[in-house]
């Protein structure tokens with residue numbers, strides 16, 4: 710069987726392999742795997758009318774967890790995996806800042822929301838709470854100011870809220886292939902069709 714035109718796209722091929730091979734790994738301590746967390750975050754972004762770059766950012770925001778090689782739950786060993794930097798640096802090879810920067814800032818956004826939204830802490834899953842201290846804890850006021858000066862910080866906050874929501878074993882779980890077209894169009898809109 711010939712691959713579809715989209716599957717012959719090298720980036721898509723890479724992502725399909727990565728999420729196919731590593732997506733079955735458990736998402737931290739949650740009762741769902743990495744792939745379900747990813748597609749659920751993207752489906753929620755779509756349902757909330759987010760622009761396509763945010764849907765792609767939601768889909769790929771934890772790709773760093775699949776690239777860092779530190780195992781399923783490094784926070785339990787006291788290790789901050791810095792998956793947001795690993796993921797953003799990898800994605801920057803393929804996407805523009807509308808996709809990359811919310812991914813880079815989604816852990817900072819958690820620290821920001823912990824400091825500024827009184828109800829937010831109670832929404833955090835057990836593993837997100839566990840990694841919070843390793844990531845620097847709730848942001849202090851000067852850090853909040855720096856965070857708000859970063860491009861894409863509002864989208865990072867929106868992405869972070871989707872991240873918290875997308876841990877529901879009974880929530881939407883579309884097939885990864887539903888997002889193939891969006892991945893390719895976002896890639897091509899930034900890098901052209903070279």
Ligand SMILES: [Fe+2]
Pocket residue numbers: 746770771872
């Ligand atoms: Fe996440």
